[in-house]
Amino acid sequence: MKKKVAKYLACPSCKSELALEKSKSWKQDVRTGKLVCLNCNLVYPIISGRPILLTSSAVNEWKSPVSEVLGIAQYETYEDSIKSLNKIGIENAIKIAHNIQSQKPKTTESIETIPSKICGKIKYRESGDWFKCGNRTERLLAFPWESGNQNCSFLAFMEEIQKTQPEILLDIASGGGFGVSQQVYLSKSVKQTIAIERDLKCLGNIQYRFKHIHKENNSEAVAGDVRQLPVLSNTIDTTMMLMGLPEISGITAVLKEVYRVLKPSGNYVMLIPESAYESKEINKDDFIRFTKEVDLFAGHEKFLSDAEKTGFEINVAKQFKEKNGKCRLLISLSKK
C-alpha cells in the first residue's frame, strides 16, 4: 500500500479519517502496520501490503447472498443455497431473514489479526506465481477487445467509464480484479484507483493485475464491505462495478454508500444482469418476492427504482443480448 492512498480511506464503521501507525515499508510500499480511526479508535491491520478495512462482523470469504441472509454458516454454491431456501420455504425464509437483520450487532469490533493461512494466500497470489500455474496467464490476463468483438457489453462498459473521465476511480465487489485492471490499463485520466473486495485472497489477484500492467503505484486493492465502504465521503469521481450486484445482500445499503462516497455529479457505472437469478429449483415469482423482501438483487427494474429513491439520476440503461440468450444492462447513474 502506498501512503498516498490513505487520504481517501475511511473507518468503515464511523466513516472518519484513519492514521497510519507502526508501519514497515519496502521500496515505499507499506507492507505491514495499522490504520487507526481518529474518531472511534478501531484498529485495522495492513497485511502483506493490503489494508484490511473490515470489522469483525463482516464476512471475509465469498458466500452466497442467499446463505448470508438466512444465516447459513457452511459454504454453499448459489444453486445449493437456492435448494436450502426451497427446503425452508419462502414465508419461513423471509421471517428468518428479517429476524437476523433486526438482530445486527450494535457494537463493532476490529479485526486485529488475520489467519496466517489467508496471509499466505494473499502473498502467493500477489507474487504472480498463482497466475503462472496452468494456463491462467492466457485465460485471465487477456484483453477481450483484442478478439475483435466490438459489440460486447464489456467493451461498452469500459467506454462508458472512460466517458466520465475519472481521476479518482473506485471499483466495488472487484472479485479477481478483471474489470478494474482493464479500465486502469485503458484510462488516460485515472490518477488513483481503489478496488474494494471482501474475499481476502482475491486482494492478491487484484494487486498482481495492477503490477502486471505497471500501474501498482496508483492502484490499490483494499479489503472492505460494499455495504460499509471504507472510503471518505465526497472523494470519488466514478464508481464502477462489473456484474457484482447478484453477489450482494443489502442492495439498498450499497446504493447509499456509493452515493455517499461520490463527489457531487459523480458517476456510478455498472454492468448488471437484466433479471434476478433463475433456477429450476424454485418458482420465479416466489424467488423475486423473497429477493425484494430481503434486499437481494431482484432484477433491473427494482434496482433502478431503488437508485432513484437514493437520489441518483439514471443517464444510461442500455440492453445487450449475450450469446447465452440472457440480457445484460449497462447502467450509468449520477449523483444529483
Ligand SMILES: [Zn+2]
Ligand atoms: Zn471509526
